[in-house]
Amino acid sequence: MLAAQRQERILEQLRRTGGVRVADLVESLAVSDMTVRRDLDALESRGALRKVHGGAVATARTEEPGFEAKSARHEDEKHAIARAVAGLVVPHSAVGLSAGTTTATVARYLVDVPGLTVVTNSLHVAEVFHRAARPDRTVALTGGFRTPSDALVGPLALASIRGLNLDTLVLGVHGMHERAGFTTPNLTEAETDRALVESTATLVVAADHSKWGTVGLSTIAPLERCDVLVTDSGIGAQARTALAERVGRLEIAEVRAGERRAGA
Structure with missing residues (x-):
């Protein structure tokens, strides 16, 4: 060996x-x-x-790269995942998107879904919808303090989120692990993400294969809380088995390198 x-x-x-x-x-x-x-x-x-x-x-990771650094990683995988996630969002529904490069990619595939009410704590997600202005869509951006991943967190963000009733939340994560669940290295971002999870009827986690086995400092939710996990075809066989046993439904997005991307 x-x-x-x-x-x-x-x-x-x-x-x-x-x-x-x-x-x-x-x-x-x-x-x-x-x-x-x-x-x-x-x-x-x-x-x-x-x-x-x-x-x-x-190791439990406590450092988080900035948004631009993470954007260049696993681009084809993120686009494959984003296409699959967009197919799960019902027109004229209330959808939340957490911060992160994968959810920002998902936003690019949601701009043509009619009648959405979008809630996000991500500056990048809000900008995607702002550039694709549609009269039949409402976008609510939480307030808060800005993290390295350009998430808005803290008391203002929590006050904006609590009391909401979302149909679907698309959650991006730093890591996923059998024991630790879905994690992030940022404590305040974890708190905001947990509030988003509590506000939704359906939790969709969007995470490429590299997130498996990574443990951030703070847990957002256990694997069992996830209704649908969308990952890519690079995920290993053992990881597929472990995830399929714990999440509500596991969806594997096939990666097609070099294809045309939304907004490209």
């Missing part, structure tokens, strides 16, 4: 259990103690885990 294959096996176990023991890895991978420790060193240097006595644990 190649080093990259061993390390992926180690990460997969971390995603399932949150921790690994060197002795167990030696047995399951059929390699030496030193080989396992070198693999753990390599994964720790990438920030994928934290070594502890006798093994390693998954």
Whole structure:
């Protein structure tokens, strides 16, 4: 087994259990103690885990890249997911969109859905709908303090959201994990997202395959709270099984590289 294959096996176990023991890895991978420790060193240097006595644990991320940095990642996957999510939104309904690059992409596919009332705490989502002005649509932007992902959070955002009754919420997340659920590294953004989740009848989570196994500092909601999870065809087989057992419905969007994108 190649080093990259061993390390992926180690990460997969971390995603399932949150921790690994060197002795167990030696047995399951059929390699030496030193080989396992070198693999753990390599994964720790990438920030994928934290070594502890006798093994390693998954790391909880507390740093969040800015919106522009995240926008360039997994673009084809985000567009595939956005197309699928747009097909779930009913015309003339009330829909919420949280902040994030994936939800901003979803907004580009929702601009032609008639009669929507849109609630968002994302400056980028609001701008997408503003540029595509339609007389049959209402867009409400919460107030609040701005985070690195250009989300509006804090008491003003919470006051705007509480008491709302949304038909559908499209939630973007920083990570998803069997134990930790849907997470974000930003504590105040997590609080705002939780308020959005509480306000909706149907929760749709839009997350590309790279989010699986990532654990942010704060949990937004458990996997079981999600009615529909839309991810892309890059998601691994074990992740598909774990998610299908926990979310209401798992939808896999097929990625077609290089195709024309909404608004392009």
